[in-house]
Amino acid sequence: MSHTVIDSHIELDSSWVTVMCRATRFHITVSHRDIRRSRFVTEYSEMVAKAMDDDDEEDHDVLCEWIVDPCLPYFRESTLNVPKEITFEDFYYPPTHHLKLLVSGSSLCPKATRDRGTMNAFRLMIPSGDLPPFSEVPRSKASDLRIISDTKWDDYKSEIPQKAIISDGTSRFFKPADDKKQLLREVDMHLRIRHAGLQDKIKVANLHSIVVSDDAKMTIGLLFDLIPSTGDSLYSHKNSASAAEHHARWKQQVTATVKQLHSHDLVWGDVHPGNIVIDTSLNAWVVDFGGGFIVEFVPRKKAGTKDGDWQGVGKIFDEWMFEKHAFLVPKERGCPL
Structure with missing residues (x-):
């Protein structure tokens, strides 16, 4: 079950x-x-x-x-x-x-048995009072968001949701608030991208809203605009015909995005193939600004720096894409697909 x-x-x-x-x-x-x-x-x-x-x-x-x-x-x-x-x-x-x-x-x-007080009922949330007000970002109430259902599959009721249906019937990508530091960096980066006027200039999924409990006391996660994709990150294209055909294009698109970010003193940070999403038109998008790193792509000492971004991009497109065996896909929740 x-x-x-x-x-x-x-x-x-x-x-x-x-x-x-x-x-x-x-x-x-x-x-x-x-x-x-x-x-x-x-x-x-x-x-x-x-x-x-x-x-x-x-x-x-x-x-x-x-x-x-x-x-x-x-x-x-x-x-x-x-x-x-x-x-x-x-x-x-x-x-x-x-x-x-x-x-x-x-x-x-x-x-x-009775509740013995060992369970953390708010394990997957962050107290809203522990976060900055982020007044520029709209709030979405948890009761106004529906989890996408699947009549043939019950996992959508058992796993942390990855997508939400909002009040107008459209869908958004959901990222849970399971790490305060990452959530703070994610929101801050998207606000800085917005202030720099980059939202419509680079292939990055826009921040839609912050999801809160109905009493607004707990922050549950973030909603992002969906990338028109079948759900594939660059990991799915490893050694594929599309990778061979579109390698130069994807490298150029990711490079252009990183250059735009760096020109405004913004650092992507967590550069690895799972954070590059290929859309239905075979364009490359950059996702996940929560920080972190995978040492196979970004050295520990370079994590969170512009040099680290470039080392990660180079590792992906100049080495990893041509290797016969990819690194193991890290455990991740997915991308705004």
Whole structure:
């Protein structure tokens, strides 16, 4: 059953995970004390040890799924009447079930329990009072935004949304407020792009609005104009016929965008193939001004600098595009497609 782990805490004495499944939140706890006399205690202890010494998070993910799996029937029974049309308010302020895993015969089974105060209900949000007012940027209320539904696929109710339908029926790209520093840089960069008069001169998706809870106390994310695209970043065009045909064009377009940014003392920052989007007319757009870097493309010491931007562009178009095997695609939420 489709679900997404949105938060977790791992310790030997007690571990918990918070899961979204069909617009419903489940907070699941497993205690060493509750399983200590069962065959599960050894398995649990070994997985915790691996997860706590896990750099790539694979063992962490294995433990999370071990905790979640016994709860899937409970998820199914608890989400039978979820409406197909849900808003961002529905997703970010969902009904919540608190569960603990107990041993029943030869199995682990979930049991409903009280809220023990371990869950961070605002894990995916930032208090609006912690942010500048950004008075130039409109606000969109979460209840006015619908998540794009898919009658054949329930993941849209379980995963953090990537697109929103606004009140006029059109769609926008959604970027969640899961990192305060990145959100601040993203908004600041788009305001500076606007003030520099570059909005209609460079291929960058415009900032549409800031998404807030209905009481405006929490900031949920940002909305951007959609790029007319099938969903492909440059990673999808690696070693393709279109890459061979349009390489020079894409390099020229990205180079022109970066030159325009630099001429106004603006730095792109997170230069890598996943942040170059190819639209339906096979033009290259630049996305993501939240900062960060991938060392395969921008050296750590050059991150956030103009030199870093140029090293990243050169790495992509003069080396990476011609390699037979691309670097692994980083975990990312996507682009304004």
